[in-house]
Structure formats: C-alpha cells, structure tokens
Amino acid sequence: MITYSRKVFLLLFIMCLVSFLGQAQKSELLTHVEPPFWWVGMENPDLQLLLHGKNISSYTIKIEYPGVQLKKINKVENENYLFIDLSIAKNTEPGTISIEFKNKDQFFNYNYQLKSKNKSRDVGQAITSSDVIYLITPDRFANGDTSNDSTKDTVEKVNRENEDGRHGGDLKGILNNFNYFEELGITTLWLNPFLENDQRAYSYHGYAISDFYKTDTRFGTNKDYKMLVDKAHKTGMKVIMDLVFNHCGSGHWWMKDLPSKDWINQWDTYTKSNFTNIAASDPYVSNHDFDLLTKGWFDINMPDLNLENDFLTTYMIQNSIWWVGYSEIDGIRLDTYPYPNKHAMSNWMKALTTEYPDFYVVAETWAERASYLSYWNNSKASRDGYISNIKSISDYALYYSMVRAFGKNGDISELYKTLAEDFVYGNPENNKVFNGNHDVDRLLALLDDDVNKLKLSMVFTLTTRGIPQIYYGDEILMKNRRPDGRVRQDFPGGWKNDNRNAFTKEGRTKEENDLFEYVKTILNWRKKALAIHNGKLVHYQPINNVYVYFRYTNKENTMIIINNSDKDYINFELNRFKKSLEGYSKGKDIVSGKELQNLKKVNLAKNTAMIIDLVK
Structure with missing residues (x-):
C-alpha cells in the first residue's frame, strides 16, 4: 500500500x-x-x-x-x-x-x-565635423587572435593566399593597435560589418550577414566588440557600426525556413539589381528600372530583403536600436541606403532618433551628382512628398570631383564647381567627405602613383566642409586597384609572420613615413581647429589651377591654398583675398611649420598645399 x-x-x-x-x-x-x-x-x-x-x-x-x-x-x-x-x-x-x-x-x-x-546614451557622443573617421576592413587589418582564424561554427576557413578569402584579421587585432590610431590623430573608427557571414566563400567583407545579432566568431564575440567600443571611449574616440538593411547572406538561418514567401524579394529566375541608385529618386523612372533597384538581388549569395513586409521592417529597426543600446556605439553607416523600400528607411530613421536624438547616421548614397544626393539629404519634402529623415550622406559627388581634380591634367575647378552646388542639400556640413573607401580603387592608383596629388587630396578632405573619412592604409601609400580583394589588402605588420610592421616608424619606408607624418600633422592640428570644426566656408574661383578657400568663425580663420598645377608661383599675390584676410596680419603654415610675417605674398611650390592659421 x-x-x-x-x-x-x-x-x-x-x-x-x-x-x-x-x-x-x-x-x-x-x-x-x-x-x-x-x-x-x-x-x-x-x-x-x-x-x-x-x-x-x-x-x-x-x-x-x-x-x-x-x-x-x-x-x-x-x-x-x-x-x-x-x-x-x-x-x-x-x-x-x-x-x-x-x-x-x-x-x-x-x-x-x-x-x-543606459541613460548616458540619451546624450551620446554625436559625430560631427570635429571628427575624422578611419575606415577599417577588419579581416585585413590585424590578426590579434590566431585561434579564431577558422572556427567550427563557420564554413569558410582561413586562406591568406586567396585575395578573396579569409585572412584572419579580427577585433583583437584592432584593439591591439589603438596606439596607432592615437598617434595618427584619428577620432572615430568605422568598421566594415563584423556580424556573422557564414558563407561558403567570399565572406570576409561582412556584407552577407547570416545572423544580425551575432559577431562572426572569426572576428570575436559580441563582448569583444563591446570591449572595443569601451576602449575607444576611454581613449576619447568614437565608433561607427556598419549595418545592412537591403540584403542578407544566403547562409542566414532564416533562409532555410522563411517566415513568409515575401520575406525576401523573389523572382522566377535569379535577377540582379541594376545598381542604379538614382532610380529611387528619378521622377520619370520606369517600373522596370525601379523594381530592379529595389527588389533585384545584390548578388547571388545576397538575397534581397523585402522591407514592404512590416514584420521584417520592425525586425531590422529593432536590430539597429538593440546594437546601439548593447554596445553604446556612436554612429551607424547604413549600406546601400537607396535600395530598400524608402518609406521603411525613413521610418527607421524616425524610430532610431526617437530613442537616441543626437545619434549619427550616414547613408551610403552612391551617385555622382549633388542633385541626385540631395534627395536623401534635404530639409524639406521632395517633389514627390518624400522625406528621408537622413542628415548625413556619403558625398560621392565630391569624391569623384577629387579624382578628376587631382588626376592627370586635372583641374581643381572641379572641387569649386561641386561645392557651389551645396544649395541643393538640407545640411551639406554633415556630409561624409572621403577620398577613398573599400569599394573603389585606392586613390594613389587612380592618381598614377603621384604622392603629391594624394597629399593635396588629404588636405582638401580634412579642411573642406563636412565630416572627413579616410581609408586604412592610404596614409602609408597603399595603392592597389580592384578587384575588391586587392583594394582591401592586408595592413603590413598586422600578422606575426609579416616581414615588416608599418604600424611603427621603423617598419615603414621613408616614403611611407613621409606621408604618414604629413597626414598625422594635419590630423593632430585639426583636433583643436575650431574654424574647421564649426566655421563657415568661403572659396574663390580657382585661377591657373590654384584654389584658395577659408574656414572661419568670429574668432578664428584658416586659409587653405592648394596649388594643383605643375608650376611654382614665387610671390603669389594675396590681394584678391583681402576681404577674407581683413583683421589678420600674419599666419603659420601648419604643414611646413613656416611663419608668415605678412599676408601680402606667399611662395607656392608646384603640387603643394598650405594650411595657414591666421593671426591678428
């Protein structure tokens, strides 16, 4: 019982x-x-x-x-x-x-x-024109932890001999080189996507995401990324995260079991995007072209996400807010911004800035003219009633102008004319200005290995209006052309078996170190250059391929002279600029360190620039 x-x-x-x-x-x-x-x-x-x-x-x-x-x-x-x-x-x-x-x-x-x-994020570290962004491709920068070069939970294994393969760079490698960023004078780091890309091949770049909430184990862990952000904040730097709303990777876990057929844009046969950004804003666009841009796949291994699906849109919006809350990043760069449903993207911006009002977001808007770009950076509704709510765009118009201006037989008036179109923008001062990135040929290659022209592009990028960004390695003469795997080349010294370490002066060639010191001088001066941070811009029509402009506030004034010609100008007259020089009697060229005892004439060597801090 x-x-x-x-x-x-x-x-x-x-x-x-x-x-x-x-x-x-x-x-x-x-x-x-x-x-x-x-x-x-x-x-x-x-x-x-x-x-x-x-x-x-x-x-x-x-x-x-x-x-x-x-x-x-x-x-x-x-x-x-x-x-x-x-x-x-x-x-x-x-x-x-x-x-x-x-x-x-x-x-x-x-x-x-x-x-x-975290209540401190209500204020945040806004990214402004006082900052300089340094863009890194994590797999190609530095290998700090060899134990995660290949991992059990990811398909593609390390193969440094393959230019399109995994090379082993990781978050720890970036963490190990913070002293390099500090010496150079960088204030903000932007990493190409570090989230999991569990693809059979070509996964190193990060844009074929297979888990939107997980750091790729070959880069580290979510905690490692948070550690990187915390380290940046402790050293006075900021961090931008690279996010993708337009597509995911074919290896994403949901691709084996989609919530609904319309979770991704599906076609009868594989249909690739036309990559024509302007189709999103073209008032006369055909339905065919518009659908190819917004619904075509970025690549065969990158299914196109359908943000007309409200559940997916909410998922992506919450994902970005989650990463801000978790990691306390300072900004987001949104890949292929014009490609997805533009109304969903506008709603995303409203949702994100509702939670974090001062948070910085820059949209990748790849178009060659300011008029195209202005559709996304405008203070009022466009003709079709659209408001993007984006305040910063990638200034490709100015980038292409730089390539033309500083290229062989280039005319610096290209820069003057492009900036003269700033009236089309809502906020041009917030545009991200760059002379190179992970998607284009290295600028030195485009400039036919002319280091002097590369220096001129650095001067312009770091002193014109907007938020400047440079691409890792350009400061040490990296010069590869595409395909992409070559442009995103390994930083010498990032791997233990490298024959030299370009993170140190001893590991750089004389020519590399000359450019490094040139950029370093400008960057470290720029940190306290309030006229560059907050000042207005006035420029003068270039004559004889010499461009002169001023950045000024009520208290500070900086004169920039770029001689883009192959001629030396002895006793270059400054009388034409007397209105902008009014109240100032002398100055100092921060590039050469030379003192100017008067502001009547200067000597300009060919293909050189002067950044003159003016003194009353």
Whole structure:
C-alpha cells in the first residue's frame, strides 16, 4: 500500500519530470528569440519579438509581468514563426519576464530579460565635423587572435593566399593597435560589418550577414566588440557600426525556413539589381528600372530583403536600436541606403532618433551628382512628398570631383564647381567627405602613383566642409586597384609572420613615413581647429589651377591654398583675398611649420598645399 506521504512524493516527482521534459524540449521548440533582450524606459513602449521554433504557432502564450502587456500574437504563413507584440510601460522595473508556452501536448517557459536603459546614451557622443573617421576592413587589418582564424561554427576557413578569402584579421587585432590610431590623430573608427557571414566563400567583407545579432566568431564575440567600443571611449574616440538593411547572406538561418514567401524579394529566375541608385529618386523612372533597384538581388549569395513586409521592417529597426543600446556605439553607416523600400528607411530613421536624438547616421548614397544626393539629404519634402529623415550622406559627388581634380591634367575647378552646388542639400556640413573607401580603387592608383596629388587630396578632405573619412592604409601609400580583394589588402605588420610592421616608424619606408607624418600633422592640428570644426566656408574661383578657400568663425580663420598645377608661383599675390584676410596680419603654415610675417605674398611650390592659421 502506498502511504499518503509517498503519494505526495510520487506526485511531485511526476510533476517535476513533466516540467523537466517540457523544459528539456525548449531548445528544440524555440530556436530563436530576437531581439535576445530589451530595455525598460524606452521612448517607444512597443516591442515585437520574433519567435522561431518547430510548430511554435500551435502554442498559446501567456505573460504576467507588471507593466508588460501582451497586445497581439501574430501568425504568419509559416507555422514555425510567431511575432508577438508587447507594450512596456514607462515605469516598468527591469527583470525577467516568464513567457509561458502551452498547447494540448506540451508546455514550457522562456525567460526573457528586460534591462535598464543606459541613460548616458540619451546624450551620446554625436559625430560631427570635429571628427575624422578611419575606415577599417577588419579581416585585413590585424590578426590579434590566431585561434579564431577558422572556427567550427563557420564554413569558410582561413586562406591568406586567396585575395578573396579569409585572412584572419579580427577585433583583437584592432584593439591591439589603438596606439596607432592615437598617434595618427584619428577620432572615430568605422568598421566594415563584423556580424556573422557564414558563407561558403567570399565572406570576409561582412556584407552577407547570416545572423544580425551575432559577431562572426572569426572576428570575436559580441563582448569583444563591446570591449572595443569601451576602449575607444576611454581613449576619447568614437565608433561607427556598419549595418545592412537591403540584403542578407544566403547562409542566414532564416533562409532555410522563411517566415513568409515575401520575406525576401523573389523572382522566377535569379535577377540582379541594376545598381542604379538614382532610380529611387528619378521622377520619370520606369517600373522596370525601379523594381530592379529595389527588389533585384545584390548578388547571388545576397538575397534581397523585402522591407514592404512590416514584420521584417520592425525586425531590422529593432536590430539597429538593440546594437546601439548593447554596445553604446556612436554612429551607424547604413549600406546601400537607396535600395530598400524608402518609406521603411525613413521610418527607421524616425524610430532610431526617437530613442537616441543626437545619434549619427550616414547613408551610403552612391551617385555622382549633388542633385541626385540631395534627395536623401534635404530639409524639406521632395517633389514627390518624400522625406528621408537622413542628415548625413556619403558625398560621392565630391569624391569623384577629387579624382578628376587631382588626376592627370586635372583641374581643381572641379572641387569649386561641386561645392557651389551645396544649395541643393538640407545640411551639406554633415556630409561624409572621403577620398577613398573599400569599394573603389585606392586613390594613389587612380592618381598614377603621384604622392603629391594624394597629399593635396588629404588636405582638401580634412579642411573642406563636412565630416572627413579616410581609408586604412592610404596614409602609408597603399595603392592597389580592384578587384575588391586587392583594394582591401592586408595592413603590413598586422600578422606575426609579416616581414615588416608599418604600424611603427621603423617598419615603414621613408616614403611611407613621409606621408604618414604629413597626414598625422594635419590630423593632430585639426583636433583643436575650431574654424574647421564649426566655421563657415568661403572659396574663390580657382585661377591657373590654384584654389584658395577659408574656414572661419568670429574668432578664428584658416586659409587653405592648394596649388594643383605643375608650376611654382614665387610671390603669389594675396590681394584678391583681402576681404577674407581683413583683421589678420600674419599666419603659420601648419604643414611646413613656416611663419608668415605678412599676408601680402606667399611662395607656392608646384603640387603643394598650405594650411595657414591666421593671426591678428
């Protein structure tokens, strides 16, 4: 006979066993919950969780947590997904929400964490024209941890001999070289995407993301990235994250089990984008061209995300907000900005800046004319009523003008004429200005190895209006042409077996060190150059391929002279610029260190520039 106490024990044992069995199947039944956690005290109280697991839509869901309301359970055509809408009241306490899942056969609980929002991010470190951005391709910069060169959870293994393969650079390699950034005078780091790219090949660049919430293990971990951001902040630097809304990688986990057919843009046969950015703003665009831009695939291994799907749009918006909250980054560069649904992108900007009003976002807007670019950076609605809500764009118009101006037989009037079109922008002072990046030939190659012309481009990039950005290695004469794998070349000294270390003076050639010191001088001077940070710009029509412009405030004035000609000008007259020189009697050229005792004439060597701090 079973005694009463034994009955109670047996009953408790059975209950625990059932509970254990239910919990034991949780990992199988619920394979993804994204975002992985969230915060209380957000400006937008709404949160939508993506739940993915076998037949998860057959479960009922129950949540009991003070301040958290389960507003709606959304089912989609794939029974392995649920999207649940929560509302989190302002006064909700941080803690763990127990989400109860139950159907006729099983039940389990999932613990979801709500954290305290970091109040310091309400202010943030806004990225402005006082900053200089240094762009890095992580796989090609430095290998700080050889143990993660190849990892078990990713398909492609390291092969440094393959220019399109994985070379082993990682987050620790970047962390190990912060002294290089500090010496050079950089204030902001922008890393090409570091999120997981689990592709069979050509995964090093980072733009075929297979998990939007996970750092690629060949680069490190999420904690490693947070450590990098924290290190940057401790040294007075800032960090920009590179995000992609337009496409994912074919190796993304959801590609094996899409929530719905319209999660990605699908065609009868593989259809590639036309890469014609201007189709997004062209008032006369054909439906054919528009669809190719916005729905065509970026590449065969990069499926095109359909941001007309509201669940996906919410997912991507929350993902960017999550990374800001988690890592405390200072800015985001948004890849291929004109390609996705432009209304979804506008809504994304509103959602992000609602949470973080001073947060910096720069859109990749690849078009050669300011008029094209102005569609995305405008202070008022465009003719079609569109407002992008973007305040910073990639100034490709000025980039191409630099290539033409400083190229063989180039005319510096190209810069003058392009800047004269700034009236089309809402905020040209916030444009990102660059003379090179990961998608184009190295500038030195485009300039036929003319180092003097490269120096002139550095002077212009670092002193004109806007937020300047330079590409890693350009400061040490890297000069490869495309294909991409060659442009994104390894930084010498980033690997232990390299025959030299260009991170140090001893490891650079005389020519490399000359350019490094040239750029370093300008960058470190620029940190305190308030006229460059906040000043207005006035420029004078170039004559004889000499361009003169001023950056000035009420208290400071800097005169920049760029002699883009092959002629020396002895006793170059400054009388034409007397209005801008009014009140100033002398100056100092920060490039050469020479003092100017008067401002009547200067000597200009061919293909050189002067940056003159004016003195009253």
